[in-house]
Amino acid sequence: xxxxxxxxxxxxxxxxxxxxxxxxxxxxxxxxxxxxxxxxxxxxxxxxxxxxxxxxxxxxxxxxxxxxxxxxxxxxxxxxxxxxxxxxxxxxxxxxxxxxxxxxxxxxxxxxxxxxxxxxxxxxxxxxxxxxxxxxxxxxxxxxxxxxxxxxxxxxxxxxxxxxxxxxxxxxxxxxxxxxxxxxxxxxxxxxxxxxxxxxxxxxxxxxxxxxxxxxxxxxxxxxxxxxxxxxxxxxxxxxxxxxxxxxxxxxxxxxxx
Amino acid sequence: xxxxxxxxxxxxxxxxxxxxxxxxxxxxxxxxxxxxxxxxxxxxxxxxxxxxxxxxxxxxxxxxxxxxxxxxxxxxxxxxxxxxxxxxxxxxxxxxxxxxxxxxxxxxxxxxxxxxxxxxxxxxxxxxxxxxxxxxxxxxxxxxxxxxxxxxxxxxxxxxxxxxxxxxxxxxxxxxxxxxxxxxxxxxxxxxxxxxxxxxxxxxxxxxxxxxxxxxxxxxxxxxxxxxxxxxxxxxxxxxxxxxxxxxxxxxxxxxxxxxxxxxxxxxxxxxxxxxxxxxxxxxxxxxxxxxxxxxxxxxxxxxxxxxxxxxxxxxxxxxxxxxxxxxxxxxxxxxxxxxxxxxxxxxxxxxxxxxxxxxxxxxxxxxxxxxxxxxxxxxxxxxxxxxxxxxxxxxxxxxxxxxxxxxxxxxxxxxxxxxxxxxxxxxxxxxxxxxxxxxxxxxxxxxxxxxxxxxxxxxxxxxxxxxxxxxxxxxxxxxxxxxxxxxxxxxxxxxxxxxxxxxxxxxxxxxxxxxxxxxxxxxxxxxxxxxxxxxxxxxxxxxxxxxxxxxxxxxxxxxxxxxxxxxxxxxxxxxxxxxxxxxxxxxxxxxxxxxxxxxxxxxxxxxxxxxxxxxxxxxxx
Numbered sequence: 001x002x003x004x005x006x007x008x009x010x011x012x013x014x015x016x017x018x019x020x021x022x023x024x025x026x027x028x029x030x031x032x033x034x035x036x037x038x039x040x041x042x043x044x045x046x047x048x049x050x051x052x053x054x055x056x057x058x059x060x061x062x063x064x065x066x067x068x069x070x071x072x073x074x075x076x077x078x079x080x081x082x083x084x085x086x087x088x089x090x091x092x093x094x095x096x097x098x099x100x101x102x103x104x105x106x107x108x109x110x111x112x113x114x115x116x117x118x119x120x121x122x123x124x125x126x127x128x129x130x131x132x133x134x135x136x137x138x139x140x141x142x143x144x145x146x147x148x149x150x151x152x153x154x155x156x157x158x159x160x161x162x163x164x165x166x167x168x169x170x171x172x173x174x175x176x177x178x179x180x181x182x183x184x185x186x187x188x189x190x191x192x193x194x195x196x197x198x199x200x201x202x203x204x205x206x207x208x209x210x211x212x213x214x215x216x217x218x219x220x221x222x223x224x225x226x227x228x229x230x231x232x233x234x235x236x237x238x239x240x241x242x243x244x245x246x247x248x249x250x251x252x253x254x255x256x257x258x
Numbered sequence: 259x260x261x262x263x264x265x266x267x268x269x270x271x272x273x274x275x276x277x278x279x280x281x282x283x284x285x286x287x288x289x290x291x292x293x294x295x296x297x298x299x300x301x302x303x304x305x306x307x308x309x310x311x312x313x314x315x316x317x318x319x320x321x322x323x324x325x326x327x328x329x330x331x332x333x334x335x336x337x338x339x340x341x342x343x344x345x346x347x348x349x350x351x352x353x354x355x356x357x358x359x360x361x362x363x364x365x366x367x368x369x370x371x372x373x374x375x376x377x378x379x380x381x382x383x384x385x386x387x388x389x390x391x392x393x394x395x396x397x398x399x400x401x402x403x404x405x406x407x408x409x410x411x412x413x414x415x416x417x418x419x420x421x422x423x424x425x426x427x428x429x430x431x432x433x434x435x436x437x438x439x440x441x442x443x444x445x446x447x448x449x450x451x452x453x454x455x456x457x458x459x460x461x462x463x464x465x466x467x468x469x470x471x472x473x474x475x476x477x478x479x480x481x482x483x484x485x486x487x488x489x490x491x492x493x494x495x496x497x498x499x500x501x502x503x504x505x506x507x508x509x510x511x512x513x514x515x516x517x518x519x520x521x522x523x524x525x526x527x528x529x530x531x532x533x534x535x536x537x538x539x540x541x542x543x544x545x546x547x548x549x550x551x552x553x554x555x556x557x558x559x560x561x562x563x564x565x566x567x568x569x570x571x572x573x574x575x576x577x578x579x580x581x582x583x584x585x586x587x588x589x590x591x592x593x594x595x596x597x598x599x600x601x602x603x604x605x606x607x608x609x610x611x612x613x614x615x616x617x618x619x620x621x622x623x624x625x626x627x628x629x630x631x632x633x634x635x636x637x638x639x640x641x642x643x644x645x646x647x648x649x650x651x652x653x654x655x656x657x658x659x660x661x662x663x664x665x666x667x668x669x670x671x672x673x674x675x676x677x678x679x680x681x682x683x684x685x686x687x688x689x690x691x692x693x694x695x696x697x698x699x700x701x702x703x704x705x706x707x708x709x710x711x712x713x714x715x716x717x718x719x720x721x722x723x724x725x726x727x728x729x730x731x732x733x734x735x736x737x738x739x740x741x742x743x744x745x746x747x748x749x750x751x752x753x754x755x756x757x758x759x760x761x762x763x764x765x766x767x768x769x770x771x772x773x774x775x776x777x778x779x780x781x782x783x784x785x786x787x788x789x790x791x792x793x794x795x796x797x798x799x800x801x802x803x804x805x806x807x808x809x810x811x812x813x814x815x816x817x818x819x820x821x822x823x824x825x826x827x828x829x830x831x832x833x834x835x836x837x838x839x840x841x842x843x844x845x846x847x848x849x850x851x852x853x854x855x856x857x858x859x860x861x862x863x864x865x866x867x868x869x870x871x872x873x874x875x876x877x878x879x880x
Contacts, residue, residue, distance in 0.1 A: 011260060012260050012262055012280075013279070013512075015275040015276045015279055016512050017274075017276070019514075020512050020513055020514065023518075026566065027563060027566075028564060029564070030564030030595075031561070031562070031563070031564040038596045042618065042619045043598055044596045056275065057266065057269070085283075087283065089260075089281070119266070121267065188261070189265055189267075190265070191266075235266070
């Protein structure tokens with residue numbers, strides 16, 4: 001059977017890179033004694049795939065890992081067994097069964113939603129909601145195109161982010177229900193999450209060919225505002241990942257059967 | 259939410275920040291206020307190396323079994339973080355609590371290789387602990403050293419309050435009990451504690467001993483400065499391997515460590531008695547774990563960690579009495595679990611070839627032989643019992659079995675070495691290549707065979723029969739590597755042979771640090787002040803700075819390297835009693851240099867090294 005595991009990651013474990021996170025789960029799956037399917041050969045690997053790598057330093061409530069199991073097992077049991085093997089900074093949010101012929105999460109991924117906020121430090125720019133709102137309106141929402149230089153492994157190319165931005169808003173008054181678990185961590189590190197502090201919520205394209213990182217968009221906006229690179233620093237929290245072309249839904253609900 | 263010592267902005271600008279966050283699976287968290295003793299255990303190298311060290315894992319488990327002790331870990335911050343910590347004055351912290359090391363009761367540093375000595379100073383500086391033991395006060399942790407380098411602790415004696423000589427399993431309870439009792443009774447002072455702890459077997463407190471030298475720099479006297487302090491320090495040995503503490507729930511690093519697998523120690527000590535090998539001497543007597551113990555540990559550790567690979571740890575693993583049975587068990591158990599077996603280097607024979615063909619891809623794997631010397635005469639000198647016939651016979655079986663890659667390990671610069679001995683190395687490789695082409699018919703071959711020669715330069719170590727031997731200047735090492743290379747090119751099948759050799763300057767420095775005396779410590783400090791650290795990493799090693807440091811301190815490195823020592827010279831490490839008699843070492847030195855004969859291994863015949871006094875192990879088999 002195939003299952004999709006949704007997990008949340010916060011606190012110090014956000015400094016783990018994607019490959020280390022995969023290795024963390026490979027060991028946890030074994031400790032949880034899940035009947036994982038393996039590849040053939042002298043060095044068999046677990047058949048597992050992640051929807052999208054999460055950058056170092058980012059917290060998340062919506063990470064996904066697809067697993068193939070060789071035996072039937074209830075989703076709740078899988079969730080419980082995995083949760084028992086987690087550190088206190090990883091929470092197994094849910095486990096859903098997938099249709100046997102479903103595509104990998106990575107292949108169907110359409111978008112990801114984020115919260116982006118600022119950090120205060122010496123020499124940092126003071127940003128308020130009104131200036132950010134105005135800049136957002138002028139340089140992104142009302143602009144015909146949002147062209148940035150995107151670095152690939154081989155070269156840099158120009159990309160228009162405009163069609164890849166599905167939703168973006170400036171807000172203030174941090175909504176605790178969005179991410180209550182991440183607050184103490186980010187506050188400890190001087191990120192501005194008080195009632196009056198501005199922050200962004202955004203849903204951006206996350207297709208593997210056109211993935212947009214929130215920091216890229218922020219850098220664009222700050223440059224337009226005349227804020228230099230060393231005058232701002234952002235904290236990022238991924239809320240969820242979405243699939244489906246017309247009206248994307250959470251990966252948790254996409255083609256899952258129970 | 260865990261509090262981290264480093265802020266987000268620091269963690270985001272350094273490489274592999276997950277090295278510094280702690281909270282790994284199976285790490286142990288306690289409350290500082292619930293314990294009497296806080297112990298910071300340090301491996302003075304980068305996290306990935308330090309986390310691969312079995313010794314710390316054993317002692318971490320053992321210390322933390324005590325409710326009154328919390329043992330935490332600390333590793334050398336990489337240079338990127340080191341620079342930030344110095345600039346922002348962030349004190350070095352342990353991974354578990356993220357608290358400053360300077361607030362701990364003890365800082366224990368394991369000393370696995372000489373090239374980490376400058377990293378000790380990095381740890382002390384970042385912790386804000388004075389470099390010199392004599393400058394520390396009541397507010398500083400007691401700085402302890404342990405591990406293989408303590409068999410000559412003198413070059414770093416000034417930096418340590420205490421050295422622990424021998425296996426850690428034995429005396430830590432006594433040390434902790436003493437410390438706790440003195441603290442509770444109100445009689446504790448640093449001075450008083452060091453004086454008392456020096457009476458515990460295996461404990462060496464350098465500040466309580468005085469060394470005097472003659473005008474040429476030779477030691478004339480080494481003695482305790484107080485009457486109730488022991489004159490010799492006896493190596494501590496755990497004779498009950500089956501009940502020795504062992505981490506059944508080892509720490510699992512998030513970042514991929516060098517040893518990213520379950521490591522199972524199958525025995526301690528070695529029966530072989532190779533005359534260059536310090537480990538083969540100072541871990542005597544050979545002590546095996548029971549087969550039933552190993553089976554239990556293997557399954558439990560795989561269950562507790564979820565590792566996808568297991569490896570066996572020991573010296574000369576082929577000598578473990580129940581190896582075939584244990585490997586059969588592992589193969590069966592690991593296949594069920596989809597776990598890989600990483601084999602230790604085994605003697606190449608039909609048994610090991612059979613095992614290797616089961617657990618490795620023959621086309622990708624290579625055979626390893628460690629003849630250590632090219633000629634039989636030279637192998638007699640170092641007591642490496644392997645003969646050319648045995649090597650070639652093993653290779654032949656392997657070639658028939660489908661292997662075509664071979665690694666050969668040798669040492670250059672051994673005592674009495676001649677040009678002939680050096681040329682015998684590529685000659686052996688040539689014979690092996692010819693054997694391949696004679697044995698394997700053309701139609702079955704997958705291209706050429708691949709014989710890889712690798713040499714390191716010999717460094718004499720304390721407590722080996724070759725401890726009196728002279729080393730060579732760096733240029734001479736390189737010249738000898740050149741002779742090997744030139745001769746290799748003349749071989750008929752030179753296209754099937756390749757050659758790599760180690761860095762020569764590192765060897766010379768290692769030689770000075772391995773057999774140096776207390777005078778060396780000021781040069782180590784000087785080198786550190788000039789910016790030397792991570793010397794074990796070729797990208798950071800800077801021999802010119804070391805040369806300057808020695809010169810400025812008035813130390814002639816050649817005094818420690820290019821000189822055969824007389825048997826009546828007082829060696830800096832003579833005050834340590836490793837359990838092997840001086841007369842055994844002298845006998846073996848004579849058999850090496852003059853008689854050039856092999857000494858039988860411990861199972862063939864006891865050579866009377868003195869380790870029967872430990873009353874167990876191979877000495878009492880059968």
